Amino acid sequence: MKKLFTNLTFWVLTAITLGILLGHFYPEVALKTILDKPIKFNLWISEFEIKTTFSEFLSSIFISIVKLFINPIIFVTITLGIISMGNLKKVGKVGAKALIYFEIVTTIALVIGVLVANIIQPGAGVITDTIKGGDISKYTKSAGDFSWWKFFWDNVTLQVLVVAITLGVVISNYSVRERVVDFLTPISKKIFWGLHKVMLLAPIGAFGGMAYTIGKYGIDTLLPLGKLMLTVYITMALFVFVVLYFILRYYQVNLFKFLRYIREELLIVLGTSSSEAGLPSLMEKLERMGCSKSVVGLVVPAGYSFNLDGTTIYLSMAVIFLAQVFNVHLNLTQILTIIGILMVTSKGAAGVTGSGFIVLASTLTAIKVIPVEGLALLLGVDRFMSEARAITNFIGNGVATIWIANNEKEFDRRKMGYAFGHVEHFEDIKTDNLR
Numbered sequence: 001m002k003k004l005f006t007n008l009t010f011w012v013l014t015a016i017t018l019g020i021l022l023g024h025f026y027p028e029v030a031l032k033t034i035l036d037k038p039i040k041f042n043l044w045i046s047e048f049e050i051k052t053t054f055s056e057f058l059s060s061i062f063i064s065i066v067k068l069f070i071n072p073i074i075f076v077t078i079t080l081g082i083i084s085m086g087n088l089k090k091v092g093k094v095g096a097k098a099l100i101y102f103e104i105v106t107t108i109a110l111v112i113g114v115l116v117a118n119i120i121q122p123g124a125g126v127i128t129d130t131i132k133g134g135d136i137s138k139y140t141k142s143a144g145d146f147s148w149w150k151f152f153w154d155n156v157t158l159q160v161l162v163v164a165i166t167l168g169v170v171i172s173n174y175s176v177r178e179r180v181v182d183f184l185t186p187i188s189k190k191i192f193w194g195l196h197k198v199m200l201l202a203p204i205g206a207f208g209g210m211a212y213t214i215g216k217y218g219i220d221t222l223l224p225l226g227k228l229m230l231t232v233y234i235t236m237a238l239f240v241f242v243v244l245y246f247i248l249r250y251y252q253v254n255l256f257k258f259l260r261y262i263r264e265e266l267l268i269v270l271g272t273s274s275s276e277a278g279l280p281s282l283m284e285k286l287e288r289m290g291c292s293k294s295v296v297g298l299v300v301p302a303g304y305s306f307n308l309d310g311t312t313i314y315l316s317m318a319v320i321f322l323a324q325v326f327n328v329h330l331n332l333t334q335i336l337t338i339i340g341i342l343m344v345t346s347k348g349a350a351g352v353t354g355s356g357f358i359v360l361a362s363t364l365t366a367i368k369v370i371p372v373e374g375l376a377l378l379l380g381v382d383r384f385m386s387e388a389r390a391i392t393n394f395i396g397n398g399v400a401t402i403w404i405a406n407n408e409k410e411f412d413r414r415k416m417g418y419a420f421g422h423v424e425h426f427e428d429i430k431t432d433n434l435r
Helices: 007-023 054-085 086-119 137-143 147-155 156-172 177-217 226-249 254-263 265-273 275-288 292-308 309-325 332-348 355-367 372-407 413-420
Strands: 039-042 046-048
Touching: 007 054, 007 177, 007 265, 046 054, 054 177, 054 265, 054 275, 054 292, 054 309, 086 137, 086 226, 086 292, 086 309, 086 332, 086 372, 147 265, 156 177, 156 292, 177 265, 177 275, 177 372, 226 254, 226 309, 226 372, 226 413, 254 265, 254 413, 265 275, 265 372, 275 292, 275 372, 275 413, 309 332, 309 355, 309 372, 332 355, 355 372
Parallel strands: none
Antiparallel strands: 039 046
């Protein structure tokens, strides 16, 4: 019992369950306003907002604190990784390989989403009058404003990534690199120490996130679009347990053991509907299981913006779903056009709140055959599918890092064996003792 009550996974699961019960039976408590207006912060290392309702307040507080760690961790990890790598050609090679991997895998996800949506046809027979719509004006207004330059300036993580890579490359060419390593290494340890303490608050964030979702939208809102939700969840499960399974199997890494290894982070992402909540901890665990610091530092932050497998599946299925709802027959050319547009625009669906809907609005506006007003049908149920998107994105970035680390021969299989064996205090184990 003592081991159970000191297990973070147990408390996160308990919090999710309690959040569902509170939101369902006492929605007025979950949605009680405790602040007059949201509190917004805009720091260079983090941008976040503290929400007004009781449940949102708990969730946003936790996510905001975790966000404070994301960019410092990315900065020190990438800078130290590039300096320790020494070979700048290898840095460029890893970066290029990561981008190629992202494009190939997200394209596979995109095609799978289109194929499954056309086979199951979740939008066929949907009566729009039974679905509670919403205001989509803010998304359609922003649809024409998207630009890669704006995306870069709105995405703090990408800015930190560029600064860290530049600094790492510059320092690698000077003799002061050893002093920089000696300076940043203890800072890195302190940051991760602080992160471990913050993760103890994960049950609070999971409780708030789930209570808000159920309290605001209610389980009843799932019924009219239940077929779409079921199709999305099944498709993402197939992508994870088939596509990602074989990607890891290529290097003889067991997907199920990896998922068990990151189960706490997966539950946190599930409860908060945000992959950001588990991102710093994922980076640390990937290092512990054998991926080199340099590969983790380059691939995970870049993947957060460009390797959005779950989001890509959802976007492709949402477009096909709306076409079926409005009885719009898409020919092969139009489907290929949708795939081509989403191959580019889906890469901008991270780091900015509501960007997924903006991407959908941009896509519908571009193909000009599906009413953009149809997005209102998805607003009520979108929150329930955000968990699946976040978890799939999260797992996909972990798998990408492991694959590239193996491909670059920057993976220690002995560490993986110890990590999957749940050895505690792994940071104290010396490599020499792993023989």
